[in-house]
Amino acid sequence: MDLAGLVSLVKSAGVVGAGGAGFPTHQKINNQCETVIINGAECEPLIQVDQQLLQHEAELLVDTLETLVAVTGASRGIFAVKAKYRAAVEKLQQVLAGKSRLELFLLEDFYPAGDEHVLVYEVLQRVVPPGGIPIQVGAVVMNVETLLNVAMACREEPVTHKYVTVTGAVAKPVTVRVPVGTPVKTILQLAGGPTLSNYRVIEGGPMMGKVLVNPEQAITKTTKGLIVLPDSHRLLRSKHLDTRIVLKRAMAACCQCTACTDLCPRHLLGHSLEPHRILRSLSHNYTNDPAVVAAAQLCTECGACDMYACPMDLSPRLLNSAVKRELAKHQFRLPPGTEPLPHPERKQRKIPLKRLITRLGLSNYQREAPLTNNQFAIDRVVLELKQHVGVSCSPVVKPGTKLEVGQVVAEVPEGKLGSRIHASISGKVTKVAPHIVIER
Ligand code: SF4
Numbered sequence: 410m411d412l413a414g415l416v417s418l419v420k421s422a423g424v425v426g427a428g429g430a431g432f433p434t435h436q437k438i439n440n441q442c443e444t445v446i447i448n449g450a451e452c453e454p455l456i457q458v459d460q461q462l463l464q465h466e467a468e469l470l471v472d473t474l475e476t477l478v479a480v481t482g483a484s485r486g487i488f489a490v491k492a493k494y495r496a497a498v499e500k501l502q503q504v505l506a507g508k509s510r511l512e513l514f515l516l517e518d519f520y521p522a523g524d525e526h527v528l529v530y531e532v533l534q535r536v537v538p539p540g541g542i543p544i545q546v547g548a549v550v551m552n553v554e555t556l557l558n559v560a561m562a563c564r565e566e567p568v569t570h571k572y573v574t575v576t577g578a579v580a581k582p583v584t585v586r587v588p589v590g591t592p593v594k595t596i597l598q599l600a601g602g603p604t605l606s607n608y609r610v611i612e613g614g615p616m617m618g619k620v621l622v623n624p625e626q627a628i629t630k631t632t633k634g635l636i637v638l639p640d641s642h643r644l645l646r647s648k649h650l651d652t653r654i655v656l657k658r659a660m661a662a663c664c665q666c667t668a669c670t671d672l673c674p675r676h677l678l679g680h681s682l683e684p685h686r687i688l689r690s691l692s693h694n695y696t697n698d699p700a701v702v703a704a705a706q707l708c709t710e711c712g713a714c715d716m717y718a719c720p721m722d723l724s725p726r727l728l729n730s731a732v733k734r735e736l737a738k739h740q741f742r743l744p745p746g747t748e749p750l751p752h753p754e755r756k757q758r759k760i761p762l763k764r765l766i767t768r769l770g771l772s773n774y775q776r777e778a779p780l781t782n783n784q785f786a787i788d789r790v791v792l793e794l795k796q797h798v799g800v801s802c803s804p805v806v807k808p809g810t811k812l813e814v815g816q817v818v819a820e821v822p823e824g825k826l827g828s829r830i831h832a833s834i835s836g837k838v839t840k841v842a843p844h845i846v847i848e849r
């Protein structure tokens with residue numbers, strides 16, 4: 410197979426970054442590169458998908474990485490996995506034996522080890538330029554589940570299912586494989602249901618995930634976790650703050666201790682992002698250095714500043730998010746940066762995951778969520794038309810259309826960035842806007 414052939418299969422199968430980002434994979438792999446890095450860091454607390462896929466699907470993942478390395482002209486392919494995922498590491502060590510172009514890189518247990526820029530630096534000791542992407546330093550980075558979906562695409566099997574860890578205040582934490590579009594409340598029942606009557610659900614990880622407002626919501630191709638928490642949990646409060654309140658609190662309480670900047674993972678890579686200065690500029694209306702505020706565009710909203718670093722419980726992250734939205738409205742983009750030098754104390758300032766979990770108040774929820782092989786009969790799915798970076802897809806089916814699992818239901822408009830969507834169960838289309846509903 411050549412690169413064009415693989416890109417075509419991956420595009421046709423609707424593969425997107427399954428780790429949460431949702432970038433269309435056919436665009437990402439359509440590059441000659443030096444190194445393909447498989448991101449097995451899974452750095453968000455409680456989520457347990459990739460580490461189990463590495464253990465249970467090691468042969469297929471290794472074969473697929475070999476193919477990727479060959480077609481992209483890379484000199485090596487690297488599985489970057491936390492050393493603490495012992496079962497996965499042992500299995501990979503066995504399967505990788507004798508594969509001269511493939512390697513295993515062991516990561517420490519810190520947050521956010523899975524941030525693409527952080528990961529590339531850990532593995533290659535190269536800093537992706539601020540605002541840039543890994544290919545600028547010769548790397549393509551792909552999440553473990555995405556690699557598995559590439560493997561399926563090579564067999565002409567489209568993305569119809571998703572692996573999700575269901576944990577938190579549920580009877581029996583579990584990692585399941587369910588059709589894309591399965592309603593969240595149905596998936597919670599697969600983990601024995603919530604153990605509380607007043608609860609909220611975070612979609613994704615505790616740090617970067619979003620609190621679901623609609624209990625009828627369904628999972629997408631990027632949902633990695635569903636975490637049930639008591640509705641009084643402090644983690645939920647920090648996700649709900651209004652920007653004006655965040656700003657007022659910052660004006661009253663920020664002591665400019667710089668802890669948010671000192672521990673910011675992107676600042677530590679040498680990026681010009683300094684959250685304490687952005688916060689000072691916004692809360693005191695300083696306008697003499699707009700470049701300081703514009704650097705908010707480099708913020709990944711990882712939450713290290715507000716959920717871990719700040720002693721005053723302030724949120725530079727939410728302010729950065731507001732600045733980013735405003736800059737995007739005016740179509741402002743920071744000029745491309747060059748490869749900066751990381752901070753000399755970066756190594757000492759990494760955030761240990763164990764301490765982060767304690768600070769988030771999640772220690773009680775640190776339980777195994779084993780991957781189950783059970784097949785679940787799902788009767789109804791709700792497919793969002795935008796499950797990826799880019800533009801929304803357009804439905805190519807009508808109410809009443811009968812479908813088999815795997816048939817295309819929505820296409821990306823010609824020439825636009827996006828990824829097509831397939832029926833995740835067999836059944837009849839009952840609705841096509843604002844999303845596609847299929848019922849058995
Ligand atoms: S850590 Fe908190 S108090 Fe310290 S500078 Fe940052 S926002 Fe202000």
Ligand code: SF4
Nearest residue numbers: 673708710711712714
């Ligand atoms: S959320 Fe905070 S710590 Fe994370 S990148 Fe943004 S400013 Fe830095």
